[in-house]
Amino acid sequence: MKKYSRRSVIKSGTLAAVGFSPLISSFNKIFGSTIKNSLASSVDNLVLWYPKPAEKWLEALPIGNGKLGGMVFGGAAQERISISEDTLWTGGPYQPAPSVPAETLANIRKFSLEGKLAEAQELVKQLQGKPNREAAYQTVGEVQLSFPDVVDVSDYRRELDLKTGIVSVSFTSNGVQYKRETFASYPHHIIVSRVTASKPGQLNLQCGCSSLHPSKKISTAGNNTLVMEGKNGDMMLENGTVTVPGALTWQCRIAVLATGGKQTAADNKIQVAGGDSVTIITTAATSYVNFQDVTGNPSKLCTAVLDKSVGLSYDVLRAKHIEDYQQIFNKVQLSLGNLPPASVPTNERTKSFAGGNDPAMAALYFQFGRYLLMSSSRPGSQPANLQGRWNDSLSASWGGKYTVNINTEMNYWPAQKTNLASCELPLLELVKGLAVTGKETARKIYQAGGWVCHHNTDLWRATAPVDSDFFGQWPTGGAWLCNHLYQHYLYSGDTAYLQELYPLMKGAAQFFFDTLIKEPKHGWYVTCPSMSPENGVTKRVSSSPGPTMDMQILRELFTHCSSAASILKKDADFQKACKGMVFKLAPDQIGKGGQLQEWLEDIDMENDNYGHRHMSPLYGLFPGCEITPDRKNLFAAAHKLTEMRGFDGQGMGWAQAWRLNLWARLQDPEKCFKMVDALISTKTEQNLFDKPHIQLDGNFGYTSGVAEMLLQSHAGSVHVLPALPQQWNDGSLSGLCAQGGFEIAQLVWKNGRITNLKIRSVLGGNLRLQLPNEVATQTLPNIKPADGKNPNPFFALIDMPDPLMVPNAPLQHITLKKTWLYDLPTEKGKVYDIPFA
Numbered sequence: 001m002k003k004y005s006r007r008s009v010i011k012s013g014t015l016a017a018v019g020f021s022p023l024i025s026s027f028n029k030i031f032g033s034t035i036k037n038s039l040a041s042s043v044d045n046l047v048l049w050y051p052k053p054a055e056k057w058l059e060a061l062p063i064g065n066g067k068l069g070g071m072v073f074g075g076a077a078q079e080r081i082s083i084s085e086d087t088l089w090t091g092g093p094y095q096p097a098p099s100v101p102a103e104t105l106a107n108i109r110k111f112s113l114e115g116k117l118a119e120a121q122e123l124v125k126q127l128q129g130k131p132n133r134e135a136a137y138q139t140v141g142e143v144q145l146s147f148p149d150v151v152d153v154s155d156y157r158r159e160l161d162l163k164t165g166i167v168s169v170s171f172t173s174n175g176v177q178y179k180r181e182t183f184a185s186y187p188h189h190i191i192v193s194r195v196t197a198s199k200p201g202q203l204n205l206q207c208g209c210s211s212l213h214p215s216k217k218i219s220t221a222g223n224n225t226l227v228m229e230g231k232n233g234d235m236m237l238e239n240g241t242v243t244v245p246g247a248l249t250w251q252c253r254i255a256v257l258a259t260g261g262k263q264t265a266a267d268n269k270i271q272v273a274g275g276d277s278v279t280i281i282t283t284a285a286t287s288y289v290n291f292q293d294v295t296g297n298p299s300k301l302c303t304a305v306l307d308k309s310v311g312l313s314y315d316v317l318r319a320k321h322i323e324d325y326q327q328i329f330n331k332v333q334l335s336l337g338n339l340p341p342a343s344v345p346t347n348e349r350t351k352s353f354a355g356g357n358d359p360a361m362a363a364l365y366f367q368f369g370r371y372l373l374m375s376s377s378r379p380g381s382q383p384a385n386l387q388g389r390w391n392d393s394l395s396a397s398w399g400g401k402y403t404v405n406i407n408t409e410m411n412y413w414p415a416q417k418t419n420l421a422s423c424e425l426p427l428l429e430l431v432k433g434l435a436v437t438g439k440e441t442a443r444k445i446y447q448a449g450g451w452v453c454h455h456n457t458d459l460w461r462a463t464a465p466v467d468s469d470f471f472g473q474w475p476t477g478g479a480w481l482c483n484h485l486y487q488h489y490l491y492s493g494d495t496a497y498l499q500e501l502y503p504l505m506k507g508a509a510q511f512f513f514d515t516l517i518k519e520p521k522h523g524w525y526v527t528c529p530s531m532s533p534e535n536g537v538t539k540r541v542s543s544s545p546g547p548t549m550d551m552q553i554l555r556e557l558f559t560h561c562s563s564a565a566s567i568l569k570k571d572a573d574f575q576k577a578c579k580g581m582v583f584k585l586a587p588d589q590i591g592k593g594g595q596l597q598e599w600l601e602d603i604d605m606e607n608d609n610y611g612h613r614h615m616s617p618l619y620g621l622f623p624g625c626e627i628t629p630d631r632k633n634l635f636a637a638a639h640k641l642t643e644m645r646g647f648d649g650q651g652m653g654w655a656q657a658w659r660l661n662l663w664a665r666l667q668d669p670e671k672c673f674k675m676v677d678a679l680i681s682t683k684t685e686q687n688l689f690d691k692p693h694i695q696l697d698g699n700f701g702y703t704s705g706v707a708e709m710l711l712q713s714h715a716g717s718v719h720v721l722p723a724l725p726q727q728w729n730d731g732s733l734s735g736l737c738a739q740g741g742f743e744i745a746q747l748v749w750k751n752g753r754i755t756n757l758k759i760r761s762v763l764g765g766n767l768r769l770q771l772p773n774e775v776a777t778q779t780l781p782n783i784k785p786a787d788g789k790n791p792n793p794f795f796a797l798i799d800m801p802d803p804l805m806v807p808n809a810p811l812q813h814i815t816l817k818k819t820w821l822y823d824l825p826t827e828k829g830k831v832y833d834i835p836f837a
């Protein structure tokens, strides 16, 4: 299908001196699917626990089923569960793209190419969306339980068990042991809380609810249901001016089901007296059908959901939830070393992580990121936004939006590699919407075909430039999303998925065919107007044609488009045009400091914003793959830039997580560990949400980064343990995925050396394995060193050409640890045991 190219011969190490004899039969031994979970019993580091109830929202424990999010406070006498729903945002359907005269665009381009960037920036203001502030994600409200008998409390414990996705609270009061379990069920679309007491007939409780929405109304239906409903907020500018009135209605419906005792409804509350146990089932919905249609009926939706659940026993609801949950969560196991004493609460572990010895905390935090993604993004839900699915305010930080110049993509970095592919499907649905609204944006602002999305979007799929001319003028958000989604194909080889994605990619590429312009100095094609996300060429001016990140994203987009068209046997002319355009774009350039340049001109060193949180020009190193160790000069320049940017990321957890992924691609385990250390010990809230703002991309970025330390597959091989720090000298894992359709069935290492490696081949084909030196110095009987033939057709960007590279500085080199390459022919569905001596 694809031709053999330089990508398939990676010269990062001398080939291992092992025999070429036919593979021995034990090598081809097939292990059943039981292998996947064989490590389960040895891994028990999956609980977050606390000896006290949460006082603040950021101490509460998250649960979620994609659509609904809950934060469980765990108070003994007063329980609070804060509820959010994925479609409750401000505003209604709107299209903010202004009609821009062709002349304005022509003048911006003229000024930009003449280097009059301040003048260009001034005109760019006319491209801003009307309104230029997008919708905000809004909370639903709270379910509140009070227990009048609970006074003196002992033996209190609150925990979130990642093995089940259940938050439990237990304590003793007046000789009665109380227990509560709360979880969010995907199969039943509900949040369930179960309250039990050790003595029958002892449960007295009152269930109420509240909401910050000024429009809310609370009522009861019968003696067992609470109904809270309202209207969403208006979209507004920062100064309070309403731009798009709220067009949604919402409802939250709560069923209180007691066994034993007496149940009454009064004052918008449900009382249970003398019960044995109580199950509280909550659901919520809005009238949102899609970004153009708000005619749904939340009351009907909620009633239908509750009707399906209230007749089922708690045990059935719980069992169905666990079955659904574990089938996703259990796919990956990770152990990085010993557990600390069970007596240390989670928040103490993060505090003492720096300089301590708690590798298990790093593994727990990794799994917590997976947990958050599967709790905030499931098929049928909106994608995880800046706050995942959790929100206790009427306007989350940064509106809790989809910021696509980094944050949304970062949310989904772990999806493919940590075996959560289905959780990424909501992102594909979002991009389908962007392709519709973005078509109008392309036409109205740029008189161009295809579609475009700038740096932010929201529930309504707004695609115009927003926030301000400094931040908003970046046209490459949609292209990045397409590149990201293409990864799903590279991991799965799923052609039906590619069919669905292809028109979106093609539309994204079309926009750039219509808008790229030739810069006069070298004749390179560049984006214009554009900018390097959120970084300015000066303090006030960000406008700059052809920033490095754009060119890298577009090289990838055009390459993907040409590969996809060829795989799907479509659009021969388009395919040819895409291939051609890859070579016409402005190249990566190395600046006078030896760094990968951020902009077309070598102005990096004069820029006093050098420690910027964004790492945009390093897109080609991660998550992209045009900068790999065999491209030595570019690799060294990327290394230099990563170093120059520093470790702090202006104090943002997500920016540090970005750096972690880059250091993993630079194969530097010490720097990776430094970032792991910084993230866990300084960037975690008590409930392990990333800091300083409520932005969960930091959590997701961490999980992706740890996966990149342990397994990489972006450069034509399955590279095992590419950046293993000495702090994690002993460990084991299973379930991480690699491009080309491979999955680690089992990996065990001791003293930094691999002792067991079993790889499942999901698609068949050649497995090009890259192993660290420590391993290869052991004898690996009967494995063939790679000979450059037979590359796996699914590996990323086999066709991707070397980006042109223009050095303005003496070229540098980075010496990496030696690695060894092997080729193993595999059959679809089999597990291969790599025979270490």
Ligand code: FUC
Pocket: 386, 398, 403, 405, 407, 534, 613, 614, 652, 695
């Ligand atoms: C990016 C960042 C900001 C913030 C926002 C949500 O634009 O530069 O710091 O994280 O996203």
